Amino acid sequence: MLSVEKVTVVFPDVTALDDVSLEVARGEVVAVLGPSGSGKSTLLRVISGLQRPDAGSLVLDGEDITAAPAHRRGIGLVFQDHALFDHKDVAGNVAFGLRMRGDPPPDIETRVAELLDLVGLSGFERRSVRTLSGGEQQRVALARALAPEPRVLLLDEPLGSLDRRLRDRLMLDLGVLFAELQVTAIYVTHDHAEAFALGQRVAVMRSGRIVQHGTADELWARPADEDTARFLGLNVHDGEAVRPDAIEVRRARPGETGSAVVEGARRNGPTVQLSIRLDDGAVLQAVTASIDHPAAGERVWIEIDPAGIVRW
Amino acid sequence: MDRDRHSLSERVWRVATYAVPLGFLALFFAYPLLSILERGLTVAPFDVLTDPLTRDVVWFTFWQALASTALTFAIGLPAAYVLGRYEFPGRSVVRALVVVPFVLPTVVVALAFIAVLPTDLERGWVAILVGHAFFNVAVVVLIVGTFWAGLDRRVSEAAATLGAGPWRSFREVTLPLLAPALAAAASIVFLFSFTSFGIVLILGGPAYSTIEAEIYNQAVRIFDLRAAAVLSLVQLLCVGLAVWIALKLEAVLGAARGSQPERDVLRRPGTRREWGAVAGSLAALAAFLGIPLAVLVERSVSIGDGFSLAAYRALSDPTTALLATPWEAVWNSVTYAGAATAIAVVVGGLAAFAVAGSRGPRVLDLLLMLPLGASAVMLGFGFVIAFDSAPIDFRAAPWIVPVAQALVAIPFVVRIVAPTLKAIDERQREAAAVLGATPARVRREIDLPIAGRALAVAAGFAFAISLGEFGATVFLARPDAPTLPVAIFRFLSRPGELNAAQAYALAVVLMGLTAISVFVVGQVRVRRSGWL
Numbered sequence: 001m002l003s004v005e006k007v008t009v010v011f012p013d014v015t016a017l018d019d020v021s022l023e024v025a026r027g028e029v030v031a032v033l034g035p036s037g038s039g040k041s042t043l044l045r046v047i048s049g050l051q052r053p054d055a056g057s058l059v060l061d062g063e064d065i066t067a068a069p070a071h072r073r074g075i076g077l078v079f080q081d082h083a084l085f086d087h088k089d090v091a092g093n094v095a096f097g098l099r100m101r102g103d104p105p106p107d108i109e110t111r112v113a114e115l116l117d118l119v120g121l122s123g124f125e126r127r128s129v130r131t132l133s134g135g136e137q138q139r140v141a142l143a144r145a146l147a148p149e150p151r152v153l154l155l156d157e158p159l160g161s162l163d164r165r166l167r168d169r170l171m172l173d174l175g176v177l178f179a180e181l182q183v184t185a186i187y188v189t190h191d192h193a194e195a196f197a198l199g200q201r202v203a204v205m206r207s208g209r210i211v212q213h214g215t216a217d218e219l220w221a222r223p224a225d226e227d228t229a230r231f232l233g234l235n236v237h238d239g240e241a242v243r244p245d246a247i248e249v250r251r252a253r254p255g256e257t258g259s260a261v262v263e264g265a266r267r268n269g270p271t272v273q274l275s276i277r278l279d280d281g282a283v284l285q286a287v288t289a290s291i292d293h294p295a296a297g298e299r300v301w302i303e304i305d306p307a308g309i310v311r312w
Numbered sequence: 313m314d315r316d317r318h319s320l321s322e323r324v325w326r327v328a329t330y331a332v333p334l335g336f337l338a339l340f341f342a343y344p345l346l347s348i349l350e351r352g353l354t355v356a357p358f359d360v361l362t363d364p365l366t367r368d369v370v371w372f373t374f375w376q377a378l379a380s381t382a383l384t385f386a387i388g389l390p391a392a393y394v395l396g397r398y399e400f401p402g403r404s405v406v407r408a409l410v411v412v413p414f415v416l417p418t419v420v421v422a423l424a425f426i427a428v429l430p431t432d433l434e435r436g437w438v439a440i441l442v443g444h445a446f447f448n449v450a451v452v453v454l455i456v457g458t459f460w461a462g463l464d465r466r467v468s469e470a471a472a473t474l475g476a477g478p479w480r481s482f483r484e485v486t487l488p489l490l491a492p493a494l495a496a497a498a499s500i501v502f503l504f505s506f507t508s509f510g511i512v513l514i515l516g517g518p519a520y521s522t523i524e525a526e527i528y529n530q531a532v533r534i535f536d537l538r539a540a541a542v543l544s545l546v547q548l549l550c551v552g553l554a555v556w557i558a559l560k561l562e563a564v565l566g567a568a569r570g571s572q573p574e575r576d577v578l579r580r581p582g583t584r585r586e587w588g589a590v591a592g593s594l595a596a597l598a599a600f601l602g603i604p605l606a607v608l609v610e611r612s613v614s615i616g617d618g619f620s621l622a623a624y625r626a627l628s629d630p631t632t633a634l635l636a637t638p639w640e641a642v643w644n645s646v647t648y649a650g651a652a653t654a655i656a657v658v659v660g661g662l663a664a665f666a667v668a669g670s671r672g673p674r675v676l677d678l679l680l681m682l683p684l685g686a687s688a689v690m691l692g693f694g695f696v697i698a699f700d701s702a703p704i705d706f707r708a709a710p711w712i713v714p715v716a717q718a719l720v721a722i723p724f725v726v727r728i729v730a731p732t733l734k735a736i737d738e739r740q741r742e743a744a745a746v747l748g749a750t751p752a753r754v755r756r757e758i759d760l761p762i763a764g765r766a767l768a769v770a771a772g773f774a775f776a777i778s779l780g781e782f783g784a785t786v787f788l789a790r791p792d793a794p795t796l797p798v799a800i801f802r803f804l805s806r807p808g809e810l811n812a813a814q815a816y817a818l819a820v821v822l823m824g825l826t827a828i829s830v831f832v833v834g835q836v837r838v839r840r841s842g843w844l
Contacts, residue, residue, distance in 0.1 A: 050742050079743060
C-alpha cells in the first residue's frame with residue numbers, strides 16, 4: 001500500500017502541492033483527474049522520487065521512502081510524451097530497468113520478449129524508437145516501466161499526445177492490462193473519460209489540492225463544490241448544479257410558448273448535446289439520446305428531475 | 313546508508329568537473345596572463361599606448377576586421393540563401409565541403425593566396441581581407457544557412473497571402489527573423505578577423521600589422537617584451553569585449569532558433585531561374601574556395617617551367633631553413649596534435665559536463681569559457697615569459713607545445729560538447745533514474761552515448777586545430793622540433809625557388825592531414841548546434 005501523507009511542494013512562484021494526502025491499496029488503480037497546472041504531475045514526481053517534497057511523507061508497504069532517491073524506490077513512471085531513450089532500440093529501452101537491477105542477460109532477453117508480447121509489439125526488438133508511431137511509442141514506454149515489476153506504476157497523461165480513436169482503443173487495452181497484472185497504479189489525466197474508465201477511484205485535483213475523491217458514480221452524483229461540478233461538466237447556476245442527464249427537453253407544440261429556446265445542438269457519438277437558453281436568460285447543457293431532437297431556434301419545454309440537482 | 317556513498321561520489325565527480333579544468337586554466341592560462349600583466353604594467357604603459365605606431369595598428373585591426381566581415385557576408389550570403397531554402401542533389405556534400413576552409417591552417421590559406429593573387433596584390437590589405445573571407449565564409453554559410461532552413465516557410469507564405477511581394481516579404485518577415493543569425497555570424501567573423509595572426513603576418517607584408525601580429529613583431533623581431541605585453545593587454549580588452557558581445561548575441565540566437573524540421577522548409581528549385589540562382593551562387597563559392605587551393609597544389613609541383621616532384625622528394629633531406637628535415641616536422645605536428653587532442657578532450661569534456669550540468673555559481677561557468685578570449689599569440693608569448701625560470705622553466709619541455717595547442721582547442725571542445733549535453737532531455741535522465749540507474753550509471757547510459765558522438769567530433773576538430781596552430785606554437789616550438797606550420801613559415805622567409813616549392817609542398821601535406829581529420833569527423837553524425 002502507498003500512502004502519500006500531507007505532502008507539500010512549494011516552487012518560487014507557486015505552491016504546486018498543498019497538503020496532499022492519498023492512499024492507494026495494493027492492486028488498486030487510482031485516477032487523479034484535474035486541469036493542467038493543478039499539480040498532478042508534481043504529485044507523480046514526488047512519489048517517484050524526482051521531486052523532494054517540502055513537507056509530508058511517503059510510505060510504501062510500511063517503509064518510509066520520503067528520502068529514498070528515485071533509483072531505489074522501485075516505482076515505475078510512464079512519462080508524458082514517453083521520454084524513450086532515442087539512442088537505444090526498442091529492446092534496449094525495455095531492458096534498461098532489468099539491466100539496472102542486474103538481471104542476467106538471458107533472463108533479460110526472455111522478459112523483454114514477454115513484455116513486448118504483452119503490449120502487442122512482438123518482433124519489434126531491434127526497431128529504432130524513432131521509427132515508431134505515437135501509439136507504438138506509448139506501448140514501449142509502458143513495457144519499459146512494467147519490465148522491472150515496479151511496486152507502484154505511475155502514469156502521467158500517457159495517452160495525452162495521441163489522437164482520439166487511438167486513445168479510446170489504448171484506454172480499453174490499458175484497462176484489461178491493469179486487471180490482468182493486478183497493477184497498483186496512479187493514473188494522471190485531465191480527461192474525465194479516461195479517469196472514469198481506468199480509475200477504481202478518482203481523485204479530483206485543483207490548484208495543488210485534492211478536492212474530492214471517490215468512485216466515478218460518487219463524483220458524478222455529488223461533486224464536492226461548484227468548481228468541481230463545472231469541471232465535471234454539470235450545469236452550475238445560482239449556487240446549485242444540475243446534471244445534464246437530469247434535464248428532460250420536450251418540443252413545444254404549435255401554439256404553445258414553451259419555456260426556453262434551443263441555441264445549439266451538437267451530436268457527440270450516440271448522444272446529442274443541447275445548449276438551451278431559458279427565458280430568464282440562464283443557459284443549460286442537456287443531453288438527449290433521441291434522433292428526433294429539437295434543432296437550434298426551436299422553442300421547448302424543460303423539466304428537471306430533482307434527483308439531478310446538487311446543492312451545497 | 314548506501315545513498316550517502318552515492319552522494320559522496322557524486323560530489324567527487326562534481327568537484328572534478330570543475331577542479332580539473334579550472335586548475336589547468338589557472339596554471340596555463342591565468343598565470344601566463346598575470347605574467348603579461350606584470351610585465352606590461354610595472355612601468356606606466358602610456359609611452360606604448362600613445363605611440364603613433366600603436367594607434368595605426370589598433371586602427372588597422374578594427375577596420376580590416378569590419379571590412380573582412382562585410383566581404384565575408386557578400387560572398388557567403390548567396391550560398392547561405394541557397395542552402396537555407398532549396399533541396400538539391402549534393403546539398404549535404406556542399407555543406408560538408410564548405411567547412412573545409414574553416415579548419416585549414418592559416419599558414420596554408422596565406423600560402424594559397426600568395427600563390428593565386430597577382431604579384432602586386434600578394435601582400436597588403438587586399439590579400440588580408442580576401443584571406444579572412446576565405447576562412448570565415450563557412451561561418452556565414454553554416455550559421456545563417458542552417459538558421460534559414462529552420463525558419464517556417466509558412467510565415468512568408470502567410471505574408472504572401474496578405475499581399476506582400478517577394479522583396480517586401482523578405483524585408484519585413486524573413487530579415488527580422490534572420491537577424492539573430494546574421495548578428496551572431498557577424499560577431500564571430502569579426503572576432504576571428506580581429507584576432508587572426510597567420511594571415512596577417514604572412515600576407516600583411518611590412519606595411520600592415522594588426523595588434524596580434526604586432527605582439528609577435530615586438531616580442532620576437534624587435535625584442536621589446538614590455539611593448540608586446542602592453543599590446544597583449546590592449547588585445548585582451550578588445551577581444552574580451554568582442555567575445556562578450558558574441559556570447560550575448562548567441563544567447564539571443566539560441567532563444568530564437570527556428571524549430572521547423574528542414575525537410576518541411578526546403579524545396580527543390582522549380583523554375584529555370586531558381587536553378588540558375590542555385591547553380592550560380594554555388595559555382596561562385598566553389599571557385600572562390602577551390603581555385604586558391606588548386607593553384608597551391610600546382611605550385612608545389614612547379615619547378616622552373618615544368619612539373620616535378622622535386623620539392624616533395626626534398627622533404628626528407630636536411631635543409632638550411634630548419635634544424636630538422638621537413639618530414640620530421642610532419643611527424644612532430646602529428647604527435648603534438650595527438651597529445652593536444654587528448655588533453656583538450658579530457659579537460660574540455662569535463663568542463664562541458666560542468667557547464668552543462670551547472671546548478672552552481674555562474675562565475676565558474678564564465679571562468680571556464682575564458683580562454684575563448686585568449687588569442688593564440690598572447691598564449692604563446694605568455695608561456696615564454698611565465699615559464700622562464702626554475703622550478704617552472706617549462707619552455708624546453710616537450711609537452712609545452714601540446715598544452716598550448718590544447719588551450720586553443722579547449723573552447724571549441726566545450727562549445728561542441730556542452731550544447732549536446734544540455735540538449736539531452738532531462739526526462740531521459742529521470743526515466744533512467746526511475747528505472748533504477750544511479751547518477752553515475754545515468755551518465756554512462758544516457759549522457760556519454762549521446763555526447764560521445766559530439767566528443768568524437770570535438771576530438772577531430774581539436775586535432776585539426778592543433779595541426780594548424782601557428783600563433784602560440786611559433787613561440788614555443790624548439791628550433792630542432794618545428795611543427796608543419798612553423799616549418800612552412802621558415803621556408804617562406806627564405807629566398808630561392810626550391811624553398812618556395814618546399815613551402816608549398818608542406819602546405820599541401822598539411823592540407824591533406826587536415827582534410828583527413830575533418831573527413832573522419834564527417835563520418836560521425838551529430839546534432840549540429842552552437843557555432844559549428
